[in-house]
Amino acid sequence: MLIxxxxxxxxxxxxxxxxxxxxxxxxRSLPENLISPSLTGIPKLKLLKGAGISGxxxxxxxNVLSGLLFMSNFVRKSATRMDPGDPTGVTPFCLDSKxxxxxxxxxxxxxxxxxxxxxxxxxxxxxxxxxxxxxYPKGSAQRWFDRxxxxxKNEYVWKHSAVNFKFDKDLRxxxxxxxxxxxxxxxxxxxxxxxxxxxxKSSLFFINLGADDWFAPNFTATLIEDQKPQVKAIxxxxxxxxxxxIDAKVQHRELSHEEIRDNVPPxxxxxxxxxxxxxxxxxxxxxxxxxxxxxxxxFIDFSEESAGTRRFFSLLGPWLxxxxxxxxxxxxxxxxxxxxxxxxxxxxxxxxxxxxxxxxQIVFTTHNPFILDTDLIRRDQIWFTEKDEEGGTHLYxxxxxxxxxxxxxxxxxxxxxxxxxxxxxxxxxxS
Numbered sequence: 001m002l003i004x005x006x007x008x009x010x011x012x013x014x015x016x017x018x019x020x021x022x023x024x025x026x027x028r029s030l031p032e033n034l035i036s037p038s039l040t041g042i043p044k045l046k047l048l049k050g051a052g053i054s055g056x057x058x059x060x061x062x063n064v065l066s067g068l069l070f071m072s073n074f075v076r077k078s079a080t081r082m083d084p085g086d087p088t089g090v091t092p093f094c095l096d097s098k099x100x101x102x103x104x105x106x107x108x109x110x111x112x113x114x115x116x117x118x119x120x121x122x123x124x125x126x127x128x129x130x131x132x133x134x135x136y137p138k139g140s141a142q143r144w145f146d147r148x149x150x151x152x153k154n155e156y157v158w159k160h161s162a163v164n165f166k167f168d169k170d171l172r173x174x175x176x177x178x179x180x181x182x183x184x185x186x187x188x189x190x191x192x193x194x195x196x197x198x199x200x201k202s203s204l205f206f207i208n209l210g211a212d213d214w215f216a217p218n219f220t221a222t223l224i225e226d227q228k229p230q231v232k233a234i235x236x237x238x239x240x241x242x243x244x245x246i247d248a249k250v251q252h253r254e255l256s257h258e259e260i261r262d263n264v265p266p267x268x269x270x271x272x273x274x275x276x277x278x279x280x281x282x283x284x285x286x287x288x289x290x291x292x293x294x295x296x297x298x299f300i301d302f303s304e305e306s307a308g309t310r311r312f313f314s315l316l317g318p319w320l321x322x323x324x325x326x327x328x329x330x331x332x333x334x335x336x337x338x339x340x341x342x343x344x345x346x347x348x349x350x351x352x353x354x355x356x357x358x359x360x361q362i363v364f365t366t367h368n369p370f371i372l373d374t375d376l377i378r379r380d381q382i383w384f385t386e387k388d389e390e391g392g393t394h395l396y397x398x399x400x401x402x403x404x405x406x407x408x409x410x411x412x413x414x415x416x417x418x419x420x421x422x423x424x425x426x427x428x429x430x431s
């Protein structure tokens with residue numbers, strides 16, 4: 001479970017910004033939206049099952065998610081997908097020349113199997129500048145290791161706990177300047193570092209629903225084809241979404257010689273033909289059954305469904321799987337091609353004690369201001385992004401403004417009361 005995430009000097013984010021999923025102490029509304037992790041040392045800690053980030057176009061809300069995605073990718077790949085001397089791939093804030101040479105920093109606080117981990121690192125374009133890990137197995141902090149690059153000596157200075165962490169000097173020597181100690185340790189099966197690495201690898205995921213990205217229906221279709229436990233819920237949700245859908249079926253069809261020839265480049269087709277693999281190629285076909293008039297029913301090919309129906313179907317499988325497995329998911333542009341009532345249905349599932357009993361969390365970006373006034377989301381689950389005069393993104397919660405209990409949040413947001421709305425010149429308004 002994610003407690004909070006900190007990022008600085010990354011893309012449009014200049015100074016440190018913090019996204020917190022810690023619930024406010026004074027908000028007693030919607031207790032079903034909260035997780036009680038029963039953490040040693042902080043028994044009353046409550047975490048949010050989700051948070052929404054809203055803001056004007058290009059205000060940096062997607063970059064908040066991208067920061068955590070970059071952190072995850074670097075943890076998972078720096079020891080295995082990079083060669084010595086390769087650049088780190090980080091993108092620092094570019095609108096201030098002083099920041100181009102400064103390191104970018106990433107830090108998370110997470111709960112893994114009932115234990116809190118505080119982990120972070122900073123890096124420039126060539127190397128890791130610093131890295132640290134603190135763990136709280138008994139409620140108090142144990143600083144397992146620190147790694148800091150000394151520019152004067154051109155070497156790393158290491159500090160580690162002699163009592164709580166089994167520091168491996170061979171592992172230290174195997175850690176390249178452009179890779180993380182946690183990543184290297186995981187490759188050599190260090191049992192103390194594996195839980196943190198596995199959280200990034202197996203519990204944190206990113207989904208982009210942006211209009212320019214095609215979100216495939218294959219995951220949902222495979223659940224139906226394999227008759228997984230989520231199938232019943234998928235069909236029921238398709239029924240209640242008012243698409244007129246009453247069932248779904250998935251089948252594989254072998255492609256004909258002509259279909260393969262017409263849909264792949266000639267050079268690739270010749271290779272397939274030469275290898276004798278033409279008879280091995282098939283496609284997954286998804287058909288949704290609709291209720292018609294006079295008790296009629298018919299299956300409609302997935303490609304003929306509306307964009308909203310296709311997007312809803314495609315997201316159902318991953319969403320239900322997230323709730324079932326207790327994942328943490330970053331979701332960009334939740335409402336793309338989805339009616340506000342369908343977005344509401346997804347949020348209802350997320351905050352349901354029955355559907356989400358394993359502490360799944362979803363952080364999403366949205367342009368839909370009407371989410372603010374739904375009775376499904378708490379005020380401490382609403383965040384905004386706004387750029388300052390220097391082009392830097394600022395991330396802040398709605399609760400900073402202390403809105404009145406009876407205040408219309410949608411109206412207040414559209415009126416600019418909380419910031420995070422686009423500036424439209426008067427001439428453009430009149431045109």
